[in-house]
Amino acid sequence: xxxxxxxxxxxxxxxxxxxxxxxxxxxxxxxxxxxxxxxxxxxxxxxxxxxxxxxxxxxxxxxxxxxxxxxxxxxxxxxxxxxxxxxxxxxxxxxxxxxxxxxxxxxxxxxxxxxxxxxxxxxxxxxxxxxxxxxxxxxxxxxxxxxxxxxxxxxxxxxxxxxxxxxxxxxxxxxxxxxxxxxxxxxxxxxxxxxxxxxxxxxxxxxxxxxxxxxxx
Amino acid sequence: xxxxxxxxxxxxxxxxxxxxxxxxxxxxxxxxxxxxxxxxxxxxxxxxxxxxxxxxxxxxxxxxxxxxxxxxxxxxxxxxxxxxxxxxxxxxxxxxxxxxxxxxxxxxxxxxxxxxxxxxxxxxxxxxxxxxxxxxxxxxxxxxxxxxxxxxxxxxxxxxxxxxxxxxxxxxxxxxxxxxxxxxxxxxxxxxxxxxxxxxxxxxxxxxxxxxxxxxxx
Numbered sequence: 324x325x326x327x328x329x330x331x332x333x334x335x336x337x338x339x340x341x342x343x344x345x346x347x348x349x350x351x352x353x354x355x356x357x358x359x360x361x362x363x364x365x366x367x368x369x370x371x372x373x374x375x376x377x378x379x380x381x382x383x384x385x386x387x388x389x390x391x392x393x394x395x396x397x398x399x400x401x402x403x404x405x406x407x408x409x410x411x412x413x414x415x416x417x418x419x420x421x422x423x424x425x426x427x428x429x430x431x432x433x434x435x436x437x438x439x440x441x442x443x444x445x446x447x448x449x450x451x452x453x454x455x456x457x458x459x460x461x462x463x464x465x466x467x468x469x470x471x472x473x474x475x476x477x478x479x480x481x482x483x484x485x486x487x488x489x490x491x492x493x494x495x496x497x498x499x500x501x502x503x504x505x506x507x508x509x510x511x512x513x514x515x516x517x518x519x520x521x522x523x524x525x526x527x528x529x530x531x532x533x534x535x536x537x538x539x540x
Numbered sequence: 541x542x543x544x545x546x547x548x549x550x551x552x553x554x555x556x557x558x559x560x561x562x563x564x565x566x567x568x569x570x571x572x573x574x575x576x577x578x579x580x581x582x583x584x585x586x587x588x589x590x591x592x593x594x595x596x597x598x599x600x601x602x603x604x605x606x607x608x609x610x611x612x613x614x615x616x617x618x619x620x621x622x623x624x625x626x627x628x629x630x631x632x633x634x635x636x637x638x639x640x641x642x643x644x645x646x647x648x649x650x651x652x653x654x655x656x657x658x659x660x661x662x663x664x665x666x667x668x669x670x671x672x673x674x675x676x677x678x679x680x681x682x683x684x685x686x687x688x689x690x691x692x693x694x695x696x697x698x699x700x701x702x703x704x705x706x707x708x709x710x711x712x713x714x715x716x717x718x719x720x721x722x723x724x725x726x727x728x729x730x731x732x733x734x735x736x737x738x739x740x741x742x743x744x745x746x747x748x749x750x751x752x753x754x755x756x757x758x
Contacts, residue, residue, distance in 0.1 A: 473692060474691060474695045475694070475695035475696075476693075476695075477692045477695060477696035477717065477720035477721060478693075478695035478696040478698075478699055480696075480723060480724070480755045480756060481696055481700075482699075483756045484756065498699060502694070502695035502699055503695060505698060506695065506698070537698045538698070538701050538702060538703070
């Protein structure tokens, strides 16, 4: 049988994960599971938060090696706050994503982390940028990442619509994450969601028993 | 750069695999099977219109994935064994019998073979049934997916499957699932073959690439 080689298995990286970000009418929702694993059978943390705030209205979700991801986001947070003081205005989402991209690209030999940067700024409104493992940056209306994301490509392709309402987008994110967590053994725990709009950022935690259930559960 | 120009094409040396998407779903009164049509050898597509839904008997089909040679051979052997069996019992064979025959070969030769067949069909005793026979196990399921493209549609089929859909809803579900998988899996593509089996007979259909449903594409 054709065995799909998951990224994490080839590179020997530890954190399996499912992360996603989706644009809706007026903002973005960024979400992730909460499991950190070492190898494939030990869960080192059940409640880790993979949504890092790099500025007031810009969040980053991390996949791949946790250590690398934390180091990059810390550096990016510092550079971004410096940049925003210099410009005397809140930073653009694209600026945040570019900083992560520069760090990933210039250190591509040593780093093993991928990011989805999402947020809201006054110039372009809600935006989502994927920064992949080698340093590629891509702007998308929705993005998924991590080992669990392979299982929900079909679902998000079928169900995403541009300009959803907040409720529709929240349901879409919860469903997608629950489906991925149901099939990927290195994703699990609770669902962390952050809703970012012009008004600010709101963090919601959905515990396991409140997640949507599907036909086989 | 020059090394690439001198390298021999992949299909001369690579094993021919049906990197694939296959799916079989039960509905109220029968089953629907679906598959893509791409056969790859390494990076080359050696056949873009192969029908991976192979008949084992009038109302029992199997969907092939994994090594093309292994899968086709298993299907041919079981086709023969089922013919003999149905003569002996003087009746149409049960889907469970067909699945067990496939499982026996897959399990006995599991070290040498690398093929995964989904067996589905209709019989008078139990109606529509789907059996998965991955590497020699045998389970009866309301629906089954297989092949490299199936990883991408796990979430979709988990979310969208309902028991006892109508025939038309099931056919749509199968075509949607195949289209989504073919859109994301490099080893699946081409056309979609759909076979519907119920008490009235077997219907084979081929849906061309441009007639497949389209989804949100950037």
